[in-house]
Amino acid sequence: MSLRSGTQKAAALMLALNDDIASALFARMHEDEIRDLSGAMATLGNVSSEEVEALCAEFVGTIGQTGNIKGSWETTERMLLKTLPRERVTQIMEEIRGPAGRTMWDKLGNVNEAVLANYLKNEYPQTVAVVLTKVKPDHAARVLALLPETTAMEVVMRMLRMETVQKEALDGVERTLKAEFMSNLARAQRRDSHEMMAEIFNNLDRNAETRILAALEERSRDAAERIRALMFTFDDLLRVSPAGIPVLLRAVPKDKLALALKGASEPLRDLFLTNMSERAGKLLKDDIAGLGPVRLRDVDEAQAMVVLAAKELSAQGQISMNEDRDEEMIG
Template sequence: MAKENTITPEQKAAAVVISLGAEKAAQVYKYLTEDEVQRLTVEVAKLGFLPAEVTEDILDEFYKNCMLQKVVTEGGMEYAKSVLEKAFGEDVASTLLGKVEKTLKSRVFSFLSKYDDLSIFSILSNERPQTIALVLSYMDSGRAANIIAGLPENRKISVVEAIARMDSAAPEAMKIVEREVEKKLSSVMTTDYTKIGGIDYIAEVMNYVDRGDEKYIFDELSKKDVELVEEIRKKMFVFEDIVGMDNLSIQRVIREVDQKDLVYALKGAQSEVASVIFGNMSVRMTETIKSELEITTNVRVKDVEDAQQRIVSVIRKLEDSGQIIVSKGGKDDIIA
């Protein structure tokens, strides 16, 4: 048998059953369907020899998962966190709970993936900001941004603020929201607290919002809570943050973006940003772009902002694929 990390979940199940012994394994079989019994029996027959250390690792993983299931079911996430940290330490507990939290969150409002943004917007548009915020917190950030963009100006502010201030949602709150939308959409509910919303999430959403809406939302939100706006901005990546990127990453971005977008973006760029971008171009390209800048006149502010946003989108895609590294929030993400 190969190394432990090449063993399939089915093979791990077989290893656990074999370790239990025939009598206890028979008790386990009583709780399985016919198909599960057949599949497990095939794996048991095929398994062959396993090194002792591999078997030990599999049983350790099984024990942790069993304990995790027990404490989450009996006492909720906070209780589970306390028990698991005492049993396995903070690092292992964090990893285990992260898997559970991801699973719980994916189950709530999972039906949203079957509907387009317009359908979801039609359901949410007349709801309270807190209700909209709760639903959007379970959606992909790009889709959430689309729905926010369709809201009236004053409601955009309220929804963004509600998401930013959100930390966790009680099962009762989620059930209420699900009942409000269940006339058109089916749902699967969770029965525990799950971390949703918050500064990180709304910053991700705001990265997808166009520059005009972004400026308006932050200007209005600043009138209510300047510190909240600053916290969100620290987590966001905006066009001006290019100055903090390393040269190789900037050069990669320049190769990927449309030259027309580059011209329009530079038309409204701060001198420091323009200097950094030109400093990462070839001499010939610099001359070409500067020539185009001279003949490109009467450019609308919106066109400049849209071009800058498209460049930011390219940066985000390159970062998501691991091709470049972007430092956010003043923290250095690179270790030499």
């Protein structure tokens, strides 16, 4: 069918995305948006691959061509107030300013302890003591352990001597946290649009990725280059440190690894084989040889699974990536 309305285009784009990415996008939408988009998806019918690729190119091109804009909390809140009740706007603004939670202290409980400790180490010990009495004990313990020793001891002594905190003092700490820490944290967590598109491109099959990037390059070379630089491809596994390869091997099913390496360069195959026992390496070679002709789409999907596993392990700190790419090794 021909995609005419914006809702139809959005529906087609959602259906073309990886399920995990589509689910993450749905989670950020309002109930009305989800209902409208779901209805369009259910009634969309068949959309040709050419139309999908053209839609993706249009979407990427639009992002790349966007002129300078300036957003702020104030302008966002003002626009929301034109269409939504004040209570709903207040709730939305609180949600986007920081981690989830009904109260400020709930929100702090969802902040990574290293991030919270890094902020609190520059605050007065009395303020830190108040904060740590308001969050859950296990979270407070992790934060306390990351504070400088002299600061931690001062905070502990103040917590031991602390009586009921006056409401005015508590309100003052809460206002400071809202104005400084939570708003800065939310700004730091906002994603660049090029990063978002790089993640989407990582989930496209090889042919679609090549075509859409080529089309984008014609319209905005800068945007295409930024996205390409941010993308994590199967060849980027050459940047995994030697100690990380055995960890990655344990996280990937053997049949998927064999399929992924079927279409890999020799350096990439060697990277995995040299980190396996002689017997395991021989079995993997036999598995690869035994696959026979395979569809490019199946290889792409297997490689995407290995890349996703590597990214998750890297985010968890279980493997590390070398910063510089070895361009000559990529086949």
